[in-house]
Amino acid sequence: MSDNVSDTTDQQQAKAQASEPQTSEQILVRREKLETMRGQGEAYRNTWRTDHSTAEIHSRFGGVDPEVLAELGHEVRVAGRMMAHRVMGKSSFIKIQDGSGQIQLFVNRDAVGGAEVYNPTKKWDLGDILGATGTLFITKTGELSVKVSHIEMVSKCLRPLPEKWHGLSDIETRYRQRYVDLMVTPESRETFRTRSKVVSLLRQGLETRDFIEVETPMLQSQPGGAAARPFTTHHNALDMELFLRIAPELYLKRLLVGGFERVFEINRNFRNEGLDATHNPEFTMVEFYQAYADFNDAMDTTEGLIRGIADGLGIAAVEWEGVQIDLSQPFRRIRLDESVFEKRPDLRGHANDKALLATVCLQEIPDFRPLITWKAGHYLVALFEELVEGKLDQPTFITHYPVDVSPLARRNNDEPTVTDRFELFVAGREMANGFSELNDPDDQRGRFVAQAQAKAAGDLEAVGVDEDYLRALEFGMPPAAGVGIGVDRLVMMLTGQHSIRDVLLFPHMRPE
Known part of the structure; x- marks a missing residue:
């Protein structure tokens, strides 16, 4: 492993160790919330069913006039991971993401059954998977949203998501934790x-x-x-x-x-x-x-x-x-030997001259190490790989x-x-x-x-x-x-x- 790779790995490990106490504290807080949920019943129920994907909603209703949409009163059942949560007193705006995209939920205290139902939602964490039922409408800012009549936690997320504006910038983590990368x-x-x-x-x-x-x-x-x-x-x-x-x-x-x-x-x-x-x-x-x-x-x-x-x-x-x-x-179609001859015209007619090709390979290829069993064709291909292959755009x-x-x-x-x-x-x-x-x-x-x-x-x-x-x-x-x-x-x-x-x-x- 090169020194550069070693340094990069050491830096990544140091960064991870520095963030561990904060991450661990957040996990602890989230686990405490999970224990509260467990005390109130089954925490990971498999009862929620959807009838619309977010992509389907945007495709079917994205261009509908706000007044027409309000008159339709179209009800949807959606689910997804909470990616944003903005609490404004008695109301909240939640952005959820499913496998096809994102949609905004508008959650009002009175519409979902009062403070007993609404207040716990204010403590939900980014990454939690939610289910919601409601009617479609257009907000004052022109965003297609769901006016929620019922909302519930479907699956608790115990680990914090990467920072909103930075995403998953650590390449190695993206590969190791593809599930987070996809989120x-x-x-x-x-x-x-x-x-x-x-x-x-x-x-x-x-x-x-x-x-x-x-x-x-x-x-x-x-x-x-x-x-x-x-x-x-x-x-x-x-x-x-x-x-x-x-x-x-x-x-x-x-x-x-x-x-x-x-x-x-x-x-x-x-x-x-x-x-x-x-x-x-x-x-x-x-x-x-x-x-x-x-x-x-x-x-x-x-x-x-x-x-x-x-x-x-x-x-x-x-x-x-x-x-x-x-x-x-x-x-384009071109013979291998001709592609080499375009770079080395002096070799034309010598495609089977093992000794000559071996000599040219030693001249052209850094750290050249042929096998003892090589024949003329091996040397010709080695020249192709060195002189031609990388330039075939x-x-x-x-x-x-x-x-x-x-x-x-x-x-x-x-x-x-x-x-x-x-x-x-x-x-x-x-x-x-x-x-x-x-x-x-x-x-x-x-x-x-x-x-x-x-x-x-x-x-x-x-x-x-x-x-x-x-x-x-x-x-x-x-x-x-x-x-x-x-x-x-x-x-x-x-x-x-x-x-x-x-x-x-x-x-x-x-x-x-």
């Missing part, structure tokens, strides 16, 4: 509503294209489908080692063998890797596979899905990582990856050293990976063996030989193309978020 940060709530819409639109886009949704194992006896280090666990009853999946790919392609010609899965993958702005050990991907298609078809589908999601959200362009991204224009498909780094992709018919594979980059970040699938069982075995050798040589991300998958290929898999899209990164782009933690409800954190 007080409207932007966070909107981000996760958008995430839900993105997943829904993604599913609709695939179903419209006649893909069927399936589920494949999370626990696998042989990890595969990607180059990544897996999480390992143990099944006691079977006394066997199992792995959390790093990708569903090999199981989805087994389904192609079985006759399901268009399949997809939206679900979690797990990779035992570091945490940074774009990586979390548990993340969401969509993978889809189509028989009788190649990587060009897969790029078309990927571009169409992303543009369809953007259209569904009403987004034509978005600013992400300081880049104005135009999603309405066709995505607008949506760009990088195609024709070397065979050396693509163990599951089909070789190109005309160039056996490259594959019919692509990756999609936006604002310098990988968004999708896809290719024409390798369905030659003998070629696949050879590449699995090469991966196993790399694993034995110390490559922790290399996979072994999956004999059952090879057996499936021997039954014959139709020519096909497949794609994996990072859902979290897609949401990051569409909501303009910098960190993957801002689009994960509960990101992984170090223990407190």
